[in-house]
Amino acid sequence: MPTIKDVAKLAGVSASTASRALHNNSMISEATKERVRKAMKELDYSPNYSAQNLVKRESNTIGIVLPVRENQESLGNNPFFMQIIQGITSICTEQDYMVSLASGRSDQELxxxxxxxxxxxxxRKFIFLYSKKDDPAFDVIQKEGIPCVVVGQAYGVANAETMFVDNDNFQAGQDVTQFLLERGYRHQLFLYTDLDEMVQMERYKGYLAFMQDQGLEPLSFQLSRIDEAETKAKLQAFLEANAFIEAMISCDDMIAVRVQRLLEWMGYEADRFAMISFNNTMVTELAKPSLTSVEIFPYLLGEKAAGLLLDERAESSQNLYLLPHQIMERGSTPGL
Incomplete structure (x- = not known):
């Protein structure tokens, strides 16, 4: 079985240089790295990560932290998270890293x-797939001084170990509100589950600001994550009390599809309310009617997060990276 010394000899470098090239050290030139990679391929050399991890006391594994959900099955079925994880693993695979998921049904379990x-x-490297103020799980990572990237809204973290990757969710909230208004929908309802989750809060704040700027009344409704019967009863009473509502903005696709189903159970026609949501996952095409949704490019979010975490040359002076978004129009917003 070939060793790193065999690789170094074939590449014409020292064993230490070959090892640094293997770990993509920024001090090693691309030409030298390429010679080492070529030698590895010719010798069919595979790094012994277990031995390296014992020496370094650091694993070639990234921890991916999922948000707390009492119903973990619903989280696992959310295409948004699957797409982000795919983006992360694509970069990790290129750099010989693996991923390990951390989830829990409570803060303590997580x-x-x-x-x-x-x-x-x-x-010793983590990516959080959510951003939440006063998050005890995030505090654990901070106290350990472990580098991490958060996919979500930046907040109150003033150190070089943490970077944030996100969309401009405040602007996206404004954009969907304006989109509906331009199509004649003046009476809009914002649907959410938890405004402690900063992505939901930022989208809601964008909606709220635009409605207020236009002199229109903002309305919001919170759906329970676990009690479907309670949600159905409360939503039905809310809509009966606000019969003038014309359109709904859902904080994500999964909630929008869920609300479509609830409205059907209540006896509403499928086109009674216009509907727009966020994330543009595969369920938008399966919805009835198909959902207009905001594409936030989750695969690219995952790629960017992993790239920043594994890039030793990442600029520590910049800790927030914003990716674009785009409204994808479908049948749920035909206009009045």
Missing amino acids: IKTIQTLIKSGNI
């Missing part, structure tokens, strides 16, 4: 999983 990954798995 923290325990993260601590296990740190202590037993020697994981």
Whole structure:
């Protein structure tokens, strides 16, 4: 079985240089890295990561932290998270890293999983797939001084170990409100589940600001994540009390599809309310009618997050990176 010394000899470099090239060290030139890669391929050399991890006391694994959900099955079925994870793993695979998921049905359960990954798995790099103020799971990573990237809204973190990747969700909230208004929908309702989640809050704030700027009355409704019967009863009463509502803005596609189903159960016609949502996942085409949605490019979000975490040359002076968004128009917003 070939060793790193065999690779170094064939590439014409020292063993230490070959090792640094293998780990994509920024001090090694691209030409030298290419010679080392070529030698590895010719010798069919595979790094012994287990041995390296024991020496470095650091794993070649990135921890991906999912938001707390009492119903983890619903989280796993959300295409948005799957697309982000695919983007992360595409970059990790290129750089010989693996990924490990951390999830939990409570903050305490999630923290325990993260601590296990740190202590037993020697994981020293994390990506959070959500942003939430006063998050105890995030605090664990901060206290350990472990580098991480957060996919979500930047907030109150003033250190070089944390970077944020996000869309401009405030602007996206304004854009969907304007989009509906231009199509004649003046009476709009914003649907959400948890405004403690900053992505939902930023989209809501964008909606609120635009409605107020136009002199229009903003309306919002919170859906329970777990009690469908309670949500149905409260939503039905709310719509009966506000019969003038013409359009709904859902904080994401999965909630929009869920509301479409609830409205059908209540006896509303499929086209009674215009509907627009966020994330532009595969469910938008399956919805009835098909959903107009904001494309936020989750695969690219994942790629950017992983790239920043693994790039030793990432600019520490910049800790927030914004990606674009785009409204994808479909049948749920025909206009009045």
